């Protein structure tokens with residue numbers, strides 16, 4: 001099966017200052033086999049042709065941190081501090097959620113992501129068989145973890161689910177699913193618990209994904225408990241000997257950044273600017289991370305804290321926040337946030353051999369963005385327009401592993417209205433009285 005995308009402006013994202021070039025893309029067996037000039041002979045083999053006149057073809061966006069099923073809790077509880085929001089609202093609601101709720105919530109989130117140009121996402125949640133099944137059914141690419149929190153009861157069950165995710169789902173969905181180990185965070189994972197999670201990762205040769213230094217409360221708590229910063233704590237327990245995704249990392253000190261630099265951190269930071277804004281967490285020191293040579297990707301966080309899963313909004317917020325933090329409009333530029341949302345995000349999630357750039361041999365995770373709109377005119381600088389002026393609603397077509405999941409804004413696999421009705425009905429039961 002081969003798919004030809006012709007007459008596109010192609011942004012390969014192979015370099016920060018990549019310049020869009022006119023041309024075609026040929027996809028065979030789910031992979032990119034030609035970029036730019038496609039020979040007449042190759043064109044003739046195409047079974048399906050998409051005319052991309054007026055559209056930019058670029059790598060699908062990579063969301064490095066999500067709790068997708070929380071779409072079922074979106075808008076249920078707002079304007080609270082993180083610890084209060086989690087312990088008084090989210091965790092009681094999650095305790096009522098069934099496997100089917102998680103499946104449908106995740107599937108609804110995939111609709112939103114596909115419609116706004118995300119092709120791969122990292123997730124941390126519970127009932128992960130259901131999360132994985134939703135990823136398979138959606139056609140998206142997922143990097144999944146079973147979130148592990150130290151609680152008085154059920155530790156064996158949580159670790160059993162994490163183990164099952166690793167053993168059963170890694171590589172599933174024709175290789176679209178990969179699995180990491182997900183200790184939730186420094187304040188929810190004491191040392192022995194964290195070591196158990198690391199051992200599990202070592203057993204399966206899997207990377208890890210964890211929240212880090214999201215709030216000043218967390219920093220104070222870890223200081224009181226261990227007389228360390230959260231980063232020092234994780235370092236001492238041995239987390240940084242592995243490929244690790246560090247979500248948030250808002251309150252890292254220069255010493256913490258030095259630690260990550262010294263260990264030659266494999267993986268990187270999943271920066272969630274809108275969630276950090278909305279929860280009043282602060283502004284992560286992205287400029288310092290980049291100067292230290294760390295890899296930084298973008299994420300939304302869960303739909304409860306992020307409001308939407310639109311990665312175009314995250315690109316804007318990331319740039320604006322760094323500019324205002326530094327009082328410097330040259331801080332974090334358009335090309336950099338586009339890289340964070342594509343090629344750099346793929347590195348953070350250990351997906352860079354497969355996706356993140358439009359390169360021959362990589363998986364065909366591609367989006368077409370419709371530039372034929374008043375807010376995307378005139379085309380002086382397509383990179384700046386994509387980073388600062390476009391939104392998820394401008395995504396015309398979304399392709400994962402060569403399969404078209406949305407064509408001309410019509411979903412090909414999922415029934416959005418049916419999912420909305422199902423999730424709306426379930427949300428009432430979950431949140432009643434909390």
Ligand SMILES: CSC[C@H]1O[C@@H](n2cnc3c(O)ncnc32)[C@H](O)[C@@H]1O
Pocket residue numbers: 067082086090091094124125126146147148149184211214275301302305
């Ligand atoms: C045990 S699965 C993951 C767990 O994380 C919770 N969560 C959602 N958003 C955040 C956030 O911003 N910081 C920390 N934890 C978060 C979610 O409710 C799940 O319980």
Ligand SMILES: [Zn+2]
Pocket residue numbers: 065066067211247301302
């Ligand atoms: Zn999170």
